[in-house]
Amino acid sequence: MSNQIISGDQLMGLANLRLAMRDLEKRKVFAGITEQRNLRKFPTFAAKQLQIIHKEEGTIVPFRLRWIQWKLWQAELRARRRGVRPWFLILKYRRGGVSTYCQGRGYHMVWAHPFSKVRTYAHRQEDTRTVFEMVTTFYEYQPERHRHRKTSAGTYAIEFPDWHSDYKADTAGATSSGRGSRLNGVHLSEAAFYPDLATLHAGLNDTVAPDGFYLVESTPNGKGGKGEAFYEAWQKARSGDSAFVPLFFPWFSDPNNQTALIVPDELGKLEPEVLALKKKHGLSLEQVKWWLQKRRELVSMGREGRAVYQEHPNDDETCFIEGGEGYYDTHLIAKAESRCIDPIRTEEAGRLRIFEEPSPDGRYLITADPAEGVGRDDSAATGWNIKTGRQAFTWRDDRTPPDMFGVKLAELGRRWSISPDEQPAYIMVERENHGHAVLLALMRLAHYPKNQVHHEVAETHDERQTQPRAGWRHNHIVLTTSLGRMLREEYPIILDREVISSIRRVSLDDKGTAEFTGRDLAVTAGLAPIGFPYAERKELFY
Numbered sequence: 198m199s200n201q202i203i204s205g206d207q208l209m210g211l212a213n214l215r216l217a218m219r220d221l222e223k224r225k226v227f228a229g230i231t232e233q234r235n236l237r238k239f240p241t242f243a244a245k246q247l248q249i250i251h252k253e254e255g256t257i258v259p260f261r262l263r264w265i266q267w268k269l270w271q272a273e274l275r276a277r278r279r280g281v282r283p284w285f286l287i288l289k290y291r292r293g294g295v296s297t298y299c300q301g302r303g304y305h306m307v308w309a310h311p312f313s314k315v316r317t318y319a320h321r322q323e324d325t326r327t328v329f330e331m332v333t334t335f336y337e338y339q340p341e342r343h344r345h346r347k348t349s350a351g352t353y354a355i356e357f358p359d360w361h362s363d364y365k366a367d368t369a370g371a372t373s374s375g376r377g378s379r380l381n382g383v384h385l386s387e388a389a390f391y392p393d394l395a396t397l398h399a400g401l402n403d404t405v406a407p408d409g410f411y412l413v414e415s416t417p418n419g420k421g422g423k424g425e426a427f428y429e430a431w432q433k434a435r436s437g438d439s440a441f442v443p444l445f446f447p448w449f450s451d452p453n454n455q456t457a458l459i460v461p462d463e464l465g466k467l468e469p470e471v472l473a474l475k476k477k478h479g480l481s482l483e484q485v486k487w488w489l490q491k492r493r494e495l496v497s498m499g500r501e502g503r504a505v506y507q508e509h510p511n512d513d514e515t516c517f518i519e520g521g522e523g524y525y526d527t528h529l530i531a532k533a534e535s536r537c538i539d540p541i542r543t544e545e546a547g548r549l550r551i552f553e554e555p556s557p558d559g560r561y562l563i564t565a566d567p568a569e570g571v572g573r574d575d576s577a578a579t580g581w582n583i584k585t586g587r588q589a590f591t592w593r594d595d596r597t598p599p600d601m602f603g604v605k606l607a608e609l610g611r612r613w614s615i616s617p618d619e620q621p622a623y624i625m626v627e628r629e630n631h632g633h634a635v636l637l638a639l640m641r642l643a644h645y646p647k648n649q650v651h652h653e654v655a656e657t658h659d660e661r662q663t664q665p666r667a668g669w670r671h672n673h674i675v676l677t678t679s680l681g682r683m684l685r686e687e688y689p690i691i692l693d694r695e696v697i698s699s700i701r702r703v704s705l706d707d708k709g710t711a712e713f714t715g716r717d718l719a720v721t722a723g724l725a726p727i728g729f730p731y732a733e734r735k736e737l738f739y
Contacts, residue, residue, distance in 0.1 A: 236273065236274060237274065239270060239301075239305055240261075240262050240270060243260040243301050244259050246340060246343055247260040247304070247338070247339065248260060248334060248335070248339075249297060249331065249334060250334060252292075257338060260301055260335075263453070264293075264451045264452060265293040265294055266297070268444075268446065269285070269298050269412075272442070276442065277408075281442070282408075283410040283411070284405075284411040284440050284441045285412050285413070285441060286413050286414075286434045286442070287412065287413065287414035287415070288414075288431060289415070289416060289445075289510075290509045291508045293446065296331075296384075296386050297331060299317065299412050299414065300331040300332055300335070301331075302412075303315040303317060303332070304335045304336075306410075307360070307362040307363060307364045308345065308357070308360075310381065311361055311362060312361045313382070314362065314363055314378060314379065315363075315364045315365070315383070315384075316365055316366075316367065316380055316382070316384070317383070317386065318368065318369045318384070318385050318391075318397065319367075319368060319369065319386045320368075320369060320386070320390045321368060322368050324386065324387070325353060325366050325368045326353070332355060332364055333355075345357040351365075354366070369391040369392070369393075370391065370397065380405050380406065380409055381406050381409040382409055382411075383404075383409070383410070383412070384413075385398075385412070385413040385415075386415075387415045387416065388414065388415045388427050389417060389426075389428070390415065390423055391423065392423060394423075394430070398430075411441075413427075413430070413441065416516075416709070417510065417516040417517050418507075418705070419507075419517060420517050424517075428517050431517075435513070447478075447510055447511055447512065448509035448510065448511070449484050449488075449511070454509075455481065455486070456483055456487040458483060464482060464489070471485060474488070488505065491505050491508065491509055492505040495508065496681075497681070498674075498711070499524070499525050499526065499529075499681015499684060499685070499711075501526035501528065501529075502526075506518075523701060523702075523704065523705065524703045524704060524712070525681060525684060526684065529684040530700060533691055533697055533700075536687075537694045538692050540591075540693070541553075548592055548593060548594045549590060549592045550592075550693060550695070551589070551590045552588055552590060552591075552692045552693065553582060553588070553589040553590070556582065558584070559582050559583075559589075559613075560582070560583040560623075561580055561589060561610075561622035561732075562581045562623050562625065562732040563580050563581075563606060563609060563613070563622050563624045563625070564721040564724035564725050564728055565578040565606055565624065565625065565635070566717045566718075566720040566724075567626065567627065567630070567632045568595065568599075568602075568631060568717065569598075569599070569631055570594075570595070570598035570599060570601070570602065570631075571595075571596075572596060573595070574715060574717065575593045575717045576594060576595070576597050577592065577593040577717035577718050577720070577721050578592045578605075578606060578721060579591050579696065579718065579721040579722060580592075580613050580622065581725050583729060583732050583733055586690050587689070587690045588689065588690060588691055588693060588696070589613060590609070590613070591693045591695060593695075593717065593718065599632075599635045599638065600634055600642065601638070602638070603637065603639035603642065603643060604638055604642055604643045606624055606635070606639055606643075609622070610624050610645060621645065621649055622649065622732075623649050623650075623651065623732035624639065624649060624651065625651040625668075625669050625727070625728040625731070625732075626639070626650070626651065626667075626669065627671055627720065627724070628668025628671075629670070636667045650667055651667070651728065652665035652666060652667050652668075653665070653669065654666075673710065675727065676713070676723045676724070677710070677711045679723045679724070679726045679727050680700065680703075680719065680722060680723035682726060683722065683725065684700075691722060693718075695718060696722050698718075699717065699719040699722075700722060703716050
């Protein structure tokens with residue numbers, strides 16, 4: 198086949214073809230845009246073209262605005278009608294749908310308006326991934342005839358090259374704040390939990406276009422620490438000394454926040470605190486039942502019951518007073534600390550703190566949380582007398598690599614041996630990440646008896662067979678609840694103040710869950726109630 202020379206006219210034809218294809222792409226979505234680009238059409242656009250994941254059912258459903266989402270949309274309409282910049286500082290109750298609304302509004306902006314740019318920020322990288330998944334779902338399930346062509350952009354970005362618009366998500370404090378860009382929309386999710394909200398806002402302040410929206414939303418996080426910047430911003434907005442319009446949404450303003458009564462007198466006589474709340478805000482019994490359920494849920498996770506005033510605010514003052522970064526009930530922690538004692542002896546330059554020597558008639562459990570051993574985090578272990586429930590020792594070090602930590606656990610386990618058969622202590626190791634190397638060293642290098650190392654049995658496809666796997670597989674809810682139950686029931690008994698200090702530093706993240714990163718002794722304490730029933734058994738895995 199001979200080579201063909203493409204003439205200038207043919208090159209011009211190819212260029213025209215590319216332009217025609219681009220114009221066709223624009224025309225394909227133009228009808229939908231002309232009908233729904235106006236903000237007044239956003240609820241229709243959301244219901245007809247956007248899909249979300251139903252949290253309770255796990256199914257894909259149309260994005261029909263919920264109560265709080267309607268309020269946000271109406272607030273922006275009113276602001277634009279009055280000629281006010283749509284900058285809103287939103288103080289809200291948890292899981293009302295504010296973040297979902299902000300993602301939908303941002304997607305609507307970049308889809309409907311050429312040359313538009315939207316940025317959203319989250320507290321942590323996993324939260325950034327979660328909020329961006331909403332936008333990915335919007336795009337993937339949008340009707341094909343109205344969907345723009347997009348580039349293969351980065352992990353947390355969607356770019357529409359024919360429309361010259363893009364949407365990007367980022368983690369607060371992880372990268373630059375967008376300084377130098379011209380942004381048509383900005384969303385800060387759970388801003389009260391950012392490491393430096395003031396600096397991020399300073400970088401974004403001049404980048405938002407005059408007609409662009411700026412939505413800063415969060416549940417409260419106390420008056421100090423990370424939550425201080427958001428608290429001060431709220432006070433300024435409320436007094437009118439800020440460009441932000443304050444929007445407060447108490448939990449009882451949402452008509453969906455109520456639970457039907459089974460019988461009229463189901464709640465019985467209300468305690469004074471609940472009765473005062475009902476009277477102050479004119480609550481129905483169905484709303485009271487919903488509020489009581491939320492309070493019980495928090496208590497069951499080990500938090501103080503009054504944390505409900507932070508998670509589901511009644512007013513914009515109490516929520517900041519009750520809020521804070523600590524997760525567990527401060528009164529329970531103080532009570533546990535009152536039972537602590539000084540160690541009878543310390544060894545290994547303070548790494549080992551002994552509160553009980555091995556007892557001839559004792560049975561012992563060791564719970565362990567491994568780390569990398571490079572100075573950033575501690576590998577930690579605590580020993581427990583199963584018969585008395587009292588703590589026997591604490592061991593921690595940030596420079597012990599995983600394999601040597603496994604050897605150290607074997608040494609501790611043999612030292613606190615089980616009588617009368619002289620078997621060593623039962624060891625429970627969290628197996629995630631570095632735990633695999635620890636378990637391997639514990640059983641292969643140190644030849645620790647497998648029957649005294651915690652295993653979890655996973656069923657195979659053949660129901661008659663089981664496959665034990667060494668270690669405890671991390672379950673955040675189980676760990677959080679176990680430690681909370683331990684504080685409430687005052688058993689097992691913590692004797693080391695360092696363990697209490699670690700529990701006190703378990704913080705509240707932006708999702709309302711416990712943050713255990715860097716709280717290694719708190720993890721080992723939470724494992725104790727989980728490990729006791731296993732360590733007391735006499736039957737073996739092998």
